[in-house]
Amino acid sequence: MAIAPEDIRHLAALARLGVDDAQLPALVAELNGILGHMDVLAQVPLRDEESMAPDRGAMPLRDDRPSADPLHRERDAFAPAMRDGFFLVPRLATHGAAGATADDEEHSA
Amino acid sequence: MTTGIVAHAGDMELVVGLEVHCQLATTTKIFCGCSTSFGDAPNVNTCPVCLGLPGALPVMNAQAVALATRASLALGCTVHTTSIFARKNYFYPDLPKGYQISQFDRPLATAGVIEVDPHATGTPRPIRITRVHMEEDAGKSIHDRFAGWTAIDLNRTGTPLIEIVSEPDIRTAAEAGSYLRQLKQILEYTEVSDANMEEGSLRVDVNISVRPVGSSTLGTKTEIKNLNTFSGVERAIEVEYERQCARLRAGDAIQQQTLLWDSARNSIRPARSKEGSHDYRYFPDPDLPPLVLDATTIEAQRQSLPEAPGERRSRFVTSFAITPTDAEQLTASRRLADYFEAVVTASGDARRAANWVCGTVLAAINAGHGTVDAPPVSAERVGAVIRLEAEGVVSNTAARQLFALLLQEDADPKTLAEREGLLKVSDDAALVAWIDAVFAERPAEAQRFLAGETKLQGVLVGLVMKKSQGAADPRRLNQLLAARLG
Amino acid sequence: MSATTQAGLADALLDEGVARIVEAVQRDATMAMAVVSAAHARIATREADAPGLNAVVATDWPHTQRATTDRIAEQQHHGTGALDGALAGVPVLIKDNIATLGLPTTCASRILSGYVSPFEATAVRRLVEAGAVVLGKTNMDEFAMGSSTEHSAFGPTRNPHDRSRVPGGSSGGSAAAVAAGVTPVALGSETGGSVRQPAAFCGVVGVKPTYGRVSRYGLVAYASSLDHIGVFGRSVNDAARVLEVIAGADSRDATAAAQPVPAFQHAVTGSLAGVVIGKPVEYFPDNLDPQIRARCEAALSQLAALGAEIREVSLPHTALAIPVYYIVAPAEASSNLARFDGVRFGQRQPGAGLREMYEATRSTGFGAEVQRRILLGTYVLSAGYYDAYYRRAQAVRQRITEDFATVFASGVHLLFTPTTPTTAFPIGAVTDPYEMYLSDIFTVTANLAGIPAMSLPIGRVDGLPVGGQLLAAHFDEATMLRVAAELEAALGAEAHQ
Ligand SMILES: [Mg+2]
């Protein structure tokens, strides 16, 4: 399962990392080098009902009471861009001046 | 308008599955103690957790679990003693952590059902519910507020949701409407949610495909989003069904895509999504151990569920002997049904209670007095008015007048009726005075009556009633008139 | 006493440890300011020798002075002029990935340059409530991804024993500062050995408690199922005292354990009679550096001399730990680091559109190793590879956990191993990522299994410290710290020779 340069481009797009073409050969070599050491895991026979994660007990629940950890600094003291209480990001490419109602990617929670 | 589209298209069968997101009615968010209140200034209801600040961690709200469990049980699902929260990874500016905490391969509940019978054929069809899972809501992106910028408000981020996914069992737009209306009713009945589509506490996505009648394989589906009303869902299904049929008839393939409903134009348009970029990389959230519910807790929740709307409907018909139409109307909301039952108790007369609530009370609500959830006159007062009417203390007309007065002031109906002169007058002296006055005004009729023309008695009763402005007790009046015949 | 006398006394107290500082401060609250001032002065003196240590990356001395003065005034107002608290007047340093109020929390990353957290980690709050004074933040590998503290936006930290060498990592700043005597104790964090490995390289005590023993609230996540807050100390009991303060259930961390916290400090008795210590064969491979092996054998002999029974045991899945770790940790990291998107906090690089803004922010904000791990983690979670990598790694992780459970169920109380396969290596010497990963080969297993583990100095090789590692069953820090305290006392000066 060797990683190819186009895989790196796809992974970088998923992870929102801008990867230059010049970086690709080195990344391909490094990631394949690392993954090569992982193949040993394939030799371990899995049981029928192999658990997904370590046994971590049961989730504790909290009461439905206001208990937010207060912010000791104003939001605009740590936000890169804020106006009128909103965080600002560059307008999504697919949204023109009319202000469409839906998102450019599937997103209804 | 939503009827018979299978027949209409003839050879092509509609296949629809629905995904419904429903906000749970908690005080605080699912993973932090921030308020879920609606309409506050942007980003004021946020904290390190729901802002996704470095180092913050989620802790589950017990009430969110309780409400999700109630909803699942009311939908007939099996609630699992162990379920797992996973991360759904994707970037979006109103998704603070870069992932949504949701449930994936181990949901809270599976295998429920809602029965639909949109045309009251008496043989409802089951629509299977695949699963109910819990997740957190995202925030809001506002694209038209600042030129060149999208504004992000994270107050809604972390509002607890359940997602209810149906099997692709729906075959007509009307069935989809019926499924949704019943779902909404169940969510309201169990007090799990406000279930208000306009305010976004209930959101519907439609998965839709078509196939030749008789085929058992599924066609390529499209997904419709941006639906704001149940009738919009029905219209969108019809429009998309026609579109898919037309394409197939023309020999074109259906493309798997996301579509947006435009309610103003009654049309759909493709969402401009970047195809092929979705790979959510689900994995169990390491910040949250499994949600473990013991069977006793689940059973206690089941016991505490209110009577289901359908069961209550049938009970009203059988034990109160009211019409199915009235029962349907009275069970539309749990609060109204509770109100009706309280009126029955207070009045001791179920049929009169049904007439009053379906007639006078709902008319007042429609005219802007109170709401279905909070009717304008208490059940005790309406019950007392019904008793006064049934016992003949006030006339039919006077009872309606009494109700109108109760809309203005909360007072004991009997006292109010006395004060306003709405009681029936059965006092002989007052009745004799009215009779004498009428006889004086209409000597001709009086003469003929006294001479034995008894069919005039009705006319004279009417004249006396009119003079008494409806207050005269007609029974005693008739006795007194008959007595004058000697 | 004169100001000069008090300053001299305070400076000496820094080398005498936490108990002596607390004693002195409880007698005379003004001593707190003297001790904190002495520690602050030491930051500068440790930088004075070229090249500097570069262990402490942020301080706010006026703020620290004010906080200390206020606390003394408050205490004097309430009572006798003595400062209360198990850590009264103890200066502490905090790794730069643990949220503090007033001081930046940047994870040594450009993407968080200048970021001051608006909330505080539970562990830090508990330290402050116990009277400790937060003096500054310490250097680390960016986002705790590394084993050398070379991959930092602040530049590398140097090993106080040989400034041409790394202090280990990722908590190299805290380890080097404690080794250099700046503060007697410091907080670090570990995901695969980032407290124990630098503790070994710097010749100090480093303790990683059971997963869930200390709340992670406020610890910037690298790999949530492996992340722990840990403690550095110049002695076992100093570290144990800090652990007693920060341990315990926390309503803000769903993975924090409800287990009661016993006493961790231990009065040395000179006997380990009845204690069974396992020596896992997989941690003493044939190719183990003979000098490190010799130091370990000497420590085992001391343990035997104290009356402990040494028993050879096997943990058969040990060799799989590094591959498992380098699937699970990057997978979780790829998700945990998605929140660094330039939207709500931290640095943003402008871009024409949203996607361009994301990509510019993240590719310039994260260093090369962080980006490498994000790509690797994205890969192992992506469609078609999840089962082959992530699911399988979690299954093998379960086997590693079972290995330990089996050994501890067989009557073995504790395991003893070398902490690292080598001593501190020269800065710039390890360039291959996988070779760097192998320096955690003896430590990652405890993170994968969630069991408590620690490193303590057991001697030197060519002037460089060697660490011995103790591993215990879940929530049995008490036995681990007791045996460590006995071994420390038995080794005495030999531990640093
Ligand atoms: Mg969803």
Ligand SMILES: [Zn+2]
């Ligand atoms: Zn919040």
